[in-house]
Amino acid sequence: MPRKAGPSTAPNDDIGEAKRLEMYRLQKVIRDAEQRANDLFFQNLIKGTSHLSIGQEAIAAGVAAAMEDGDLTFCTYRGHAHTLARGVSVEKVLGELMGRDNGLMRGKGGSMHLTSVEHGVMGSYAIIGAHLNIACGAAWRAQYRGARDVSVCFFGDGTTNIGAFHEALNFAAIWKLPVVFVCENNLYMEYTPIAEVTAVEHPAADRASAYGLPRIVIDGNDADTVYRTMSAAFERARGGDGPSLIEAMTYRHSGHSRADPAKYRPEGELERWKERDPLRIYRERLKQFGVSEEQIAAIDAEVLKVVDEATEACKAAPTTSVDVLFTDVYADGGWAWRN
Amino acid sequence: MAELTYRDAVARGIAQEMARDPDVVFLGEDVAKAGGVFKATVGLLEQFGPLRVRDTPISEQAILGAAMGAAMTGLKPIAEIMFADFLAVCYDYVANEIPKARYMTNGQVGCPLVIRFGGGGGLRFGAQHSQSVENWCMQFPGLKVVSPSSPVDVVGLMAAAVRDPDPVMFMEHKALYAIKGEVPDGEIVDTLGTAKILRPGTDCSLIALGLMVHRALAAAERLQSEFGINAEVVDVRSLVPLDTQTILGSVARTNRMFTVEENPRLLGWGAEIVSIVADEAFYDLDAPPVRITAPHIPLPAADELEDLVIPSVDRVVDTVRRSLSA
Numbered sequence: 001m002p003r004k005a006g007p008s009t010a011p012n013d014d015i016g017e018a019k020r021l022e023m024y025r026l027q028k029v030i031r032d033a034e035q036r037a038n039d040l041f042f043q044n045l046i047k048g049t050s051h052l053s054i055g056q057e058a059i060a061a062g063v064a065a066a067m068e069d070g071d072l073t074f075c076t077y078r079g080h081a082h083t084l085a086r087g088v089s090v091e092k093v094l095g096e097l098m099g100r101d102n103g104l105m106r107g108k109g110g111s112m113h114l115t116s117v118e119h120g121v122m123g124s125y126a127i128i129g130a131h132l133n134i135a136c137g138a139a140w141r142a143q144y145r146g147a148r149d150v151s152v153c154f155f156g157d158g159t160t161n162i163g164a165f166h167e168a169l170n171f172a173a174i175w176k177l178p179v180v181f182v183c184e185n186n187l188y189m190e191y192t193p194i195a196e197v198t199a200v201e202h203p204a205a206d207r208a209s210a211y212g213l214p215r216i217v218i219d220g221n222d223a224d225t226v227y228r229t230m231s232a233a234f235e236r237a238r239g240g241d242g243p244s245l246i247e248a249m250t251y252r253h254s255g256h257s258r259a260d261p262a263k264y265r266p267e268g269e270l271e272r273w274k275e276r277d278p279l280r281i282y283r284e285r286l287k288q289f290g291v292s293e294e295q296i297a298a299i300d301a302e303v304l305k306v307v308d309e310a311t312e313a314c315k316a317a318p319t320t321s322v323d324v325l326f327t328d329v330y331a332d333g334g335w336a337w338r339n
Numbered sequence: 340m341a342e343l344t345y346r347d348a349v350a351r352g353i354a355q356e357m358a359r360d361p362d363v364v365f366l367g368e369d370v371a372k373a374g375g376v377f378k379a380t381v382g383l384l385e386q387f388g389p390l391r392v393r394d395t396p397i398s399e400q401a402i403l404g405a406a407m408g409a410a411m412t413g414l415k416p417i418a419e420i421m422f423a424d425f426l427a428v429c430y431d432y433v434a435n436e437i438p439k440a441r442y443m444t445n446g447q448v449g450c451p452l453v454i455r456f457g458g459g460g461g462l463r464f465g466a467q468h469s470q471s472v473e474n475w476c477m478q479f480p481g482l483k484v485v486s487p488s489s490p491v492d493v494v495g496l497m498a499a500a501v502r503d504p505d506p507v508m509f510m511e512h513k514a515l516y517a518i519k520g521e522v523p524d525g526e527i528v529d530t531l532g533t534a535k536i537l538r539p540g541t542d543c544s545l546i547a548l549g550l551m552v553h554r555a556l557a558a559a560e561r562l563q564s565e566f567g568i569n570a571e572v573v574d575v576r577s578l579v580p581l582d583t584q585t586i587l588g589s590v591a592r593t594n595r596m597f598t599v600e601e602n603p604r605l606l607g608w609g610a611e612i613v614s615i616v617a618d619e620a621f622y623d624l625d626a627p628p629v630r631i632t633a634p635h636i637p638l639p640a641a642d643e644l645e646d647l648v649i650p651s652v653d654r655v656v657d658t659v660r661r662s663l664s665a
Contacts, residue, residue, distance in 0.1 A: 108443055109443040113444070117444070122448070123444065127435050127436070131404075133405060133432075134407050135408055136401065137416075138412045139408070140405055141408070141409045141414050144364065144390060144409075163400065167401040168400075168404065171396065171398055171405065175393075324445065327445075327446065328442050331503075335480065337580055338580055338581040
């Protein structure tokens with residue numbers, strides 16, 4: 001039965017306490033791990049760049065909570081959240097960001113390429129738009145083999161103006177692929193407001209009709225709404241009815257990347273969105289459904305401990321051995337291009 | 340043993356692999372119902388059905404993206420990009436996505452796929468449908484690059500490419516689709532990373548690829564009959580991995596080397612081979628290696644103009660003769 005989108009009101013509704021506690025914990029893990037990544041960057045323990053999802057946690061958590069084992073995640077360079085949400089450990093993520101031997105890919109990928117196949121995280125892609133088509137390919141494999149899994153592809157509002165987005169949407173629609181495209185519309189492509197560079201108000205949803213898909217815009221800061229919307233999209237995909245395109249409205253509390261203090265935002269905008277902070281919304285939701293302050297505080301303490309321990313483990317971990325430098329260029333494990 | 344055209348050999352090679360392995364699937368523009376714009380994939384739809392042989396929209400990024408995603412999750416896709424030149428509109432996948440996936444993920448993800456495309460000139464198609472794009476493909480660690488010059492090599496290298504666990508760029512030459520050659524019956528599987536000496540010789544080595552192999556062979560016959568020069572012709576076949584041993588061995592015997600390349604001059608594949616020979620076989624050489632290439636200009640369309648740009652048999656003969664008599 002299709003589930004209705006919108007805030008819950010009934011105490012014994014379709015989501016239930018266990019799922020809600022799971023979604024809260026996921027959001028908290030993402031929040032604390034991202035905050036820690038930010039701190040480690042300023043301690044010069046994380047180099048390069050990284051793109052945080054603080055303020056956008058409800059999407060990653062709500063989607064992951066609606067996924068089944070075996071479903072596949074394709075993320076962007078802003079992919080820490082979606083990787084953590086599938087159950088990858090904080091230590092492996094922070095280790096990768098810090099270039100340590102305990103990192104998810106032992107430092108060979110870095111922040112923008114987090115991948116954990118055993119968790120169904122099929123990669124984080126740093127070139128805008130590319131992975132929408134790659135997700136189509138994974139969905140094609142599922143369709144071809146009659147497998148049950150669905151591929152989920154996250155991307156930002158800025159992605160909707162590159163050609164690869166439109167090729168993927170058309171391709172997924174004509175082949176009726178089991179793929180769900182999730183646009184996290186955080187209002188800014190990078191530094192420029194998306195509205196200034198897009199012909200329609202809702203950059204993803206207002207294009208859906210061009211591909212014969214329903215127009216779906218949701219509150220991306222409410223994990224329950226995300227969960228319900230995704231559950232319906234998964235049902236559609238598993239039922240052979242093809243792709244969905246979901247535009248989830250949200251806001252990133254920090255800049256585009258480490259290099260961006262986000263001074264371009266109008267005064268008061270961040271404060272207004274902080275009132276709609278997904279964790280704040282969700283704490284209220286839990287209380288509404290009878291979860292006590294103490295239970296919430298216990299989850300918070302447990303998550304903080306996990307992040308603290310992961311941080312210490314990463315600081316203590318050796319940097320990656322140079323032995324990995326020449327491995328896995330080719331399938332034979334090496335890099336030889338000649339005899 | 341049957342005589343087969345190069346274009347029929349493409350379909351035969353793909354069919355051989357699709358019949359062997361149900362994970363092999365094939366997609367591209369006009370490849371299924373129409374049998375390909377070069378008629379190189381005729382009959383595959385009828386033989387393997389619409390789930391395995393699929394027409395796509397004109398969406399090269401979707402084609403290569405879908406091939407990559409399918410390969411990452413267990414299929415062995417063959418993707419057609421109609422003209423080699425169109426690789427430029429899906430270059431993100433060739434340059435950034437497909438070759439780097441295995442390395443960046445520390446070996447978690449592989450892309451066992453084949454990207455086949457028609458390259459090369461001689462058909463008066465002009466500058467955007469005639470290019471030799473070897474160096475577009477060779478520069479990315481993680482990719483393999485092959486280019487067959489005969490029908491039997493098409494079948495064997497296609498099989499090797501499909502069975503290879505790494506992504507393979509498979510360059511067919513459009514001007515060779517109509518040529519015929521003997522192809523043995525039964526399964527044919529070749530080996531990537533192997534060059535072939537097609538004509539043994541003693542006086543110089545002509546190192547060639549694709550269409551240029553045929554011109555080098557014709558030039559060698561004329562050099563022999565008209566000038567008494569006995570040229571060895573090496574078909575490179577596989578640019579990555581590169582069979583340097585066969586090339587170095589040839590140069591060690593003949594002491595003179597010429598590359599015959601269809602591409603514009605700068606960074607053509609021959610430059611890498613000359614560099615290797617200079618490094619490792621300098622004292623085998625009796626004279627500097629010579630690169631015979633297209634000049635560094637876009638390819639023109641008109642008959643007379645295009646013929647002046649792409650190395651011809653005459654040009655190879657003249658260059659070798661003058662160089663050896665200098």
